[in-house]
Structures are given as C-alpha cells and as structure tokens.
Amino acid sequence: MKWKLYIWFLALFGLSFQGFAQNAQDIIDGLKKDLKANPETKKVASIYSDLTWYYSKVSIDSALHYGGKALSESKKLNDSTLMAQVYSDIGAVYFIKGDFVNSKLNYLSAYKIRKLRKDSRGLAKINNNLANIYEKTNQYKAAMASFIEALSYFESIKDEKNIGIIKGNIGLIHLKLKNYPKALQYIQEVVAYQEKNNFTEDLCVSCLNLGNVYLNLNDTINALKFYDKSVKACTAVGNKKGISSGFNNIASIKSEQKKSKDALALYEKSKQAREELNSDLDKNNFDLNLATNYLANNKFNEAKAVLLRTRKFYEQTQHNEKLQKNYKCLIKVCSHLNQPDSVDYYIDKLAVLNEQLLVSKSEKQTAELETKYQTEKKERLIQKSKAEIATRELEIKRKETQFLILGLISLALLIIIYLVYRQQKLKNKQQEQEYELKSAIAKIETQNKLQEQRLAISRDLHDNIGSQLTFIISSIDNIKYAFDIQNAKLDSKLNGISNFAKSTIIELRDTIWAMKKSEITFEDLQARIHNFMEKAQEAKEDICFTFSVNPLLKSNTFSSVEGMNLYRTIQEAINNSIKYAQPKNVTVNIEPDENGIAITIADDGKGFDREMVVMGNGIHNMQKRIQDIGGDFDLVSKPNEGTKITIRLT
Numbered sequence: 001m002k003w004k005l006y007i008w009f010l011a012l013f014g015l016s017f018q019g020f021a022q023n024a025q026d027i028i029d030g031l032k033k034d035l036k037a038n039p040e041t042k043k044v045a046s047i048y049s050d051l052t053w054y055y056s057k058v059s060i061d062s063a064l065h066y067g068g069k070a071l072s073e074s075k076k077l078n079d080s081t082l083m084a085q086v087y088s089d090i091g092a093v094y095f096i097k098g099d100f101v102n103s104k105l106n107y108l109s110a111y112k113i114r115k116l117r118k119d120s121r122g123l124a125k126i127n128n129n130l131a132n133i134y135e136k137t138n139q140y141k142a143a144m145a146s147f148i149e150a151l152s153y154f155e156s157i158k159d160e161k162n163i164g165i166i167k168g169n170i171g172l173i174h175l176k177l178k179n180y181p182k183a184l185q186y187i188q189e190v191v192a193y194q195e196k197n198n199f200t201e202d203l204c205v206s207c208l209n210l211g212n213v214y215l216n217l218n219d220t221i222n223a224l225k226f227y228d229k230s231v232k233a234c235t236a237v238g239n240k241k242g243i244s245s246g247f248n249n250i251a252s253i254k255s256e257q258k259k260s261k262d263a264l265a266l267y268e269k270s271k272q273a274r275e276e277l278n279s280d281l282d283k284n285n286f287d288l289n290l291a292t293n294y295l296a297n298n299k300f301n302e303a304k305a306v307l308l309r310t311r312k313f314y315e316q317t318q319h320n321e322k323l324q325k326n327y328k329c330l331i332k333v334c335s336h337l338n339q340p341d342s343v344d345y346y347i348d349k350l351a352v353l354n355e356q357l358l359v360s361k362s363e364k365q366t367a368e369l370e371t372k373y374q375t376e377k378k379e380r381l382i383q384k385s386k387a388e389i390a391t392r393e394l395e396i397k398r399k400e401t402q403f404l405i406l407g408l409i410s411l412a413l414l415i416i417i418y419l420v421y422r423q424q425k426l427k428n429k430q431q432e433q434e435y436e437l438k439s440a441i442a443k444i445e446t447q448n449k450l451q452e453q454r455l456a457i458s459r460d461l462h463d464n465i466g467s468q469l470t471f472i473i474s475s476i477d478n479i480k481y482a483f484d485i486q487n488a489k490l491d492s493k494l495n496g497i498s499n500f501a502k503s504t505i506i507e508l509r510d511t512i513w514a515m516k517k518s519e520i521t522f523e524d525l526q527a528r529i530h531n532f533m534e535k536a537q538e539a540k541e542d543i544c545f546t547f548s549v550n551p552l553l554k555s556n557t558f559s560s561v562e563g564m565n566l567y568r569t570i571q572e573a574i575n576n577s578i579k580y581a582q583p584k585n586v587t588v589n590i591e592p593d594e595n596g597i598a599i600t601i602a603d604d605g606k607g608f609d610r611e612m613v614v615m616g617n618g619i620h621n622m623q624k625r626i627q628d629i630g631g632d633f634d635l636v637s638k639p640n641e642g643t644k645i646t647i648r649l650t
Contacts, residue, residue: 024057024238045073045082052089056096057239063093084113084122091129096241098281098317100133107133124153128166138320140173147173161199164190168206175213183213191226204233204242211249220253227253244273248286255293263293284313288322288329295329304333324353347396355403473498473505520563522590523554525570529588532571540578546587553590553597558629565625566599566647569633572622573601573645581605581643596650604642610635 031047031054039047048070055063067090074082091106107129114122131146147170154162171186187210194202211226227250234242251266267290274286287310294303307330314323327350334342476498485491526549533545558566570588577586583605590599619635626633626647637643 024054026238027054028058041073042077042079042082045070045077045079048073049082049086049089052086052093056089056093057241060093060097064090064097067093080113080117084110084117084119087113088126088129095129095133095136096281098284098319100137100317104130104133120153121157124150124162128162128169132169135169135173135176137318138176140177143173144170160193161197161202164193165202168209171213172209175209175216178216180213180217184210184217187213200233201237201239204230204237204239207233208242208246208249215249215253220257224250224253240273244270244286246270247273248289252289252292255289255296258296260293260297267293280313281317281319284310285322288326291329292325295332298336300333300336303329304337307333320353320356324350327353347399351399351403355407473502519557520560521555521557522549525549525563525567526554528567529570533574536574536578543578543583544585545574546585546589548588549590550592553592556597562629565629569622569625569647570599570601572618576618577601577603577605577643581607583642593648596648599647599649600644601647602642602644607637607639607642609639610637 028051031051035044035047048066051066052063052070055066067086070086071083071090074086087106087110091103091110094100094103094106097103107126111123111126111130114126127146127150131143131150134140134143134146147166151163151166151170154166167186168190171183171190174180174183174186187206191203191206191210194206207226207230211223211230214220214223214226227246231243231246231250234240234246247266247270251263251270254260254263254266267286270286271290274283287306291303291306291310294300294306307326311323311326311330314320314326327346330346331343331350334340334346476494479485479494485494526547529547533547537543537545574586574588577583581603583603586601586603588599588601590597592598622645623633630650632646632648634646634648635643636646
C-alpha cells in the first residue's frame with residue numbers, strides 16, 4: 001500500500017498534499033485493469049483503496065464510491081493496517097469536498113487504529129491532516145500544536161520530505177494570521193527544496209501557496225509567476241484541484257486589473273477543472289470569485305444571483321471568512337440596485353458575524369475587519385444623498401460601538417468568571433488535598449496501632465500458649481519415660497495428646513507468622529506451603545508433591561487475614577487428598593488468568609461422586625474461607641479421575 005497524504009488548502013489560502021509525480025488518470029486506468037484480472041481478495045481491497053486515493057484528484061463522487069468499497073473489503077479481511085489507510089483516504093476526500101466534520105471523523109478512526117498498533121509514523125501523518133482541518137475551521141492554536149507534534153516526529157527520523165510539507169503548512173497558518181514575512185520564509189524554503197529534488201506534484205501545491213503570500217504582499221508580478229508554475233506542475237500530474245485553484249487565482253488578479261475578458265476566460269478554465277473534480281467547496285469558492293468579477297464589471301443582477309447561491313452553502317458549512325466576503329459583496333450589490341432594506345439586512349448579518357468572530361480572533365484581526373467593513377460602507381453609500389450618507393454612517397458607528405462594547409463586556413465577564421472559577425477550583429483542590437492528607441495520616445496511625453496490637457497478641461500467643469503446649473508435650477514425654485506403661489490404650493491416648501499438642505504448636509506458629517506481617521506475598525505462601533509439603537512427604541513417601549507460582553505473581557500482596565485463609569485452604573485441600581484420595585501426585589499451581597488469579601490444587605487419586613457423598617466440615621470451611629476474602633471456590637471430582645479444587649481471586 002502506497003503512503004498517502006493528500007490534504008488541500010483551497011483558493012486564496014493554498015493547499016497541501018503528498019503523492020507521486022504521475023498523471024492520476026493513467027494510474028486509475030491501470031488499477032481498473034488490475035481489477036479485471038480477478039486478483040485475490042486482499043489485492044482487491046488494496047486496489048479499491050488506491051482508486052479512492054487517485055480519484056480524489058479527479059472526481060470526488062467516484063473517490064467516495066470506491067472508498068466505501070475499500071472500507072467494506074478491509075473490514076471483511078479484518079486488516080487493521082488497511083482499514084487505517086482507507087479511513088485516512090476517505091478523510092482526505094471529504095476534506096477536498098469541504099465536509100470537515102466527516103473528514104475529521106474518518107481521520108480520528110484512522111488515528112485510533114494506528115495508536116493501538118503503536119504506529120508513530122502514521123500518527124504523525126494524521127496529526128498533520130487534523131491540523132489542516134483545524135486551520136480551515138480557524139482553530140489556529142490547535143492547528144499549530146498538531147503541526148508541531150508531527151514536525152517533531154519527522155525531524156527525529158530526519159524525513160526531509162515530510163518536514164518540508166509540514167513547514168509549508170505552518171507557513172499557511174502564518175499567512176492566515178497575516179504574518180506575511182514568516183509565511184514567506186517558511187514556504188520559500190519548501191519550494192526551494194522541492195525544486196531541487198524535482199518533486200513536481202508537491203510544487204503544484206507549494207507554488208500556489210507562495211503565490212498567495214506574494215499576492216497578500218501586493219507583489220502581483222511574483223504572485224502571477226508562481227501561480228503559473230503551479231498550473232504547469234498540476235497539469236503535468238493531472239491534479240485538477242490544483243489546476244482549478246491556479247486558474248482561479250490568476251483570474252482574480254486579472255479581474256482586479258480590470259482585464260475582464262482575460263479573467264472570464266481563466267474562470268472558465270478553472271470552472272471546467274473544478275466541475276470534473278466535483279468539489280462543493282471549490283465550486284462555491286469559484287462562484288464567489290466569479291461574483292466578484294461581475295461586481296467589478298457592474299453586472300449587479302448576475303452577481304446577486306451567484307452570491308445568494310454561495311451564501312447558503314457558506315452559512316450551512318460555517319465557512320465564516322468566505323461568508324464575510326459574501327455579505328460584503330451583497331451589501332455593495334444591493335446598494336447599487338437601490339435595495340435599502342436588503343442593505344440593512346446584510347449589514348446586520350455582517351455585524352452579527354463579526355461579533356461571533358470577535359471571540360476567536362485576535363484584537364488586531366477584528367480591528368482590521370471593522371475598518372474594512374466601515375470603508376466598504378462608505379463606498380456603498382457614495383452615490384446616495386449627503387443626508388442619507390450622514391444618517392447611515394451614524395447608524396453604522398452606533399452599531400459598531402454597541403457590538404464592540406458588548407464584545408469587550410462579554411470578554412471581561414468571561415475573564416472575571418474564569419478567575420473566580422479558577423480561584424475556587426484551587427481552593428477546593430487544596431481542601432481536598434488537606435482532607436486526603438488527614439485521612440492518610442489517620443489510616444497510617446490506625447494501621448500502626450493494629451500492627452502493634454497484632455504483634456502484642458502474637459507475643460502473648462508465643463510466650464504463653466506456646467510455652468504451655470510445650471510444657472504439655474514435655475510432661476507427657478516425662479510420664480512415658482518415668483513409668484513403664486503397659487496399657488496400650490493409655491499409651492495411644494498419651495501419644496495422641498502429644499501429637500495434637502505438636503500440631504497445635506505448628507498451627508499456632510502459622511497464625512503468629514501471619515499476624516506479624518501486615519502484608520503476605522505468594523512468595524511467603526510458597527515458602528510456608530513448601531515446609532508443610534516436606535513434612536507431608538516424610539509421612540507419605542509414595543506421594544509426589546509439586547508446588548509452583550508464576551514469577552509474575554510472586555510479588556502480589558494480601559492482608560494477613562487473606563493470606564492465612566489461602567494458606568489454610570490449600571493446607572486443608574492437601575490434607576484431604578492425603579487422607580482420602582490415595583493419590584500418586586498432588587500439585588498446587590498458581591497462575592494469572594483473564595479475570596485475576598487462579599489457584600488449583602489437584603490430585604490423581606480415586607476421586608468421588610459429589611452427589612453420592614455428603615460434604616464434610618472441611619470442604620465447607622474451605623468454601624467459607626475463600627468467600628470471606630471475596631474469591632470463588634470450585635470443586636470438581638469424578639470416580640477414578642481424581643479431584644481438582646480451583647480458587648479464583650479478582
């Protein structure tokens with residue numbers, strides 16, 4: 001799959017894309033020929049994706065048609081790489097069409113896939129594409145942030161070509177912000193690099209952008225020079241988008257120079273390329289420039305018809321800068337047609353739009369728009385009577401003052417609200433941190449007290465009960481040594497008491513061990529259970545005991561109660577196997593599973609039928625211990641197939 005980056009900047013603000021210096025229609029014909037050869041499924045999906053890409057240069061409708069096919073096929077294949085590429089291609093097509101909402105949605109879908117795949121290069125390309133959308137919707141801060149992020153990546157891998165593309169895009173933001181020296185610096189550097197490396201298709205775009213900079217610097221000679229270079233490069237690669245934009249911009253200059261005949265001929269060439277591409281945004285931008293030419297040549301009715309049509313599109317798609325130009329032209333047209341009600345209507349519409357843009361644009365930009373608006377108002381009213389001119393100027397100034405004051409008051413209120421909110425948020429955060437600190441201190445103190453209590457109890461158990469049990473064992477041994485006991489029943493009873501006391505001491509030591517610890521790990525349990533198994537091995541030499549803990553779990557911690565419950569449950573399960581199952585092997589295995597941790601105790605003994613056997617206290621005690629620590633207990637046993645106990649902890 002070829003790498004594709006095809007983002008456009010339209011008309012007066014240029015465009016930017018990446019591709020191959022080859023005629024798009026020739027490539028499309030070759031791809032369709034490949035389709036007729038009945039390739040394998042994955043190749044079909046790839047061809048549909050390429051057709052989406054190359055049709056974006058010559059026909060938007062066809063590009064979206066093949067984009068749908070490519071997306072459907074890539075989903076059938078469950079090929080995430082191809083799906084990400086198709087979403088990017090469709091995003092580029094919608095961008096060219098002027099549908100920035102759908103363009104952004106598709107780019108974000110591609111971004112999500114590339115992020116999961118940890119595709120740093122792909123993410124950098126999408127950041128560049130999203131930045132172009134932000135630029136077109138006047139979100140310059142977001143656009144610059146995304147461009148810088150993409151530029152940082154490509155500079156880190158020394159990808160000169162993509163560095164040039166992004167620098168060109170950054171130059172376009174400076175152009176939008178009217179920082180023409182900066183824009184000239186960035187885009188001149190890009191053009192020089194592309195000319196040196198014969199990147200014809202890239203020059204198609206970059207020369208158009210450089211022409212736009214020179215036009216804003218009132219250098220029409222250089223503007224026409226680079227527009228002409230752009231048209232030649234775009235023609236060489238079959239880029240109808242670039243051809244249309246180049247002819248359109250040259251026609252605008254000719255119109256300003258009062259060369260109406262030349263301008264109309266160029267507009268016709270632009271229209272022909274634009275209609276073949278079928279881009280809604282290009283169509284309306286072209287019509288807006290055509291209306292400007294009609295207005296310059298006093299064709300007011302023709303200009304009004306075109307302006308009303310483009311106004312509807314710009315209002316629906318919220319292209320506010322173009323809408324400003326549209327309203328201003330309608331004010332001039334209606335003034336010349338002596339339609340004062342319409343003039344007032346569009347004055348109000350323009351004023352409201354200016355107020356909306358006041359929030360998002362810098363003070364300098366707003367002041368320039370208002371000055372331009374006032375100048376155009378004066379020009380529009382020049383043919384009216386002096387009384388009408390004076391009245392309208394006073395009304396305009398009053399409205400301007402109202403809107404400016406309203407905007408400044410709104411801005412001041414927003415700043416005050418923000419400062420109050422920020423202060424309250426900081427205060428709440430500080431109080432929350434103080435509360436959390438106090439809670440943490442109280443918790444630590446409580447834990448320390450509990451630990452001290454546990455240690456005191458464990459010492460008492462060890463010093464008192466442990467000593468007493470040891471005394472009992474010692475006393476029984478002394479009795480047996482001092483007296484020649486002939487009574488077998490009595491001797492057995494004394495042995496039973498001694499053994500019981502010894503096992504009680506062992507359990508007491510386990511309990512003291514658990515109480516002394518604030519946390520118990522699987523590694524601690526492993527050592528404890530190994531000791532128990534070694535003693536069991538001495539008693540049952542014919543049984544093989546195996547115990548394993550996954551290394552990833554050895555550092556997992558439990559409270560002393562949880563650790564003791566687990567230890568007692570495993571111990572009881574092993575004891576049951578030894579007593580009843582007559583196994584050859586007993587295994588304990590601790591592994592992670594999809595929901596947490598799984599502990600299995602299994603034997604290959606004689607097993608039993610659960611429905612035929614009454615469960616004793618031992619199994620009920622095991623279930624209760626595991627339930628108390630929030631785990632699940634499961635026992636599976638079949639006659640002659642052994643028994644398996646599974647404990648699951650989340």
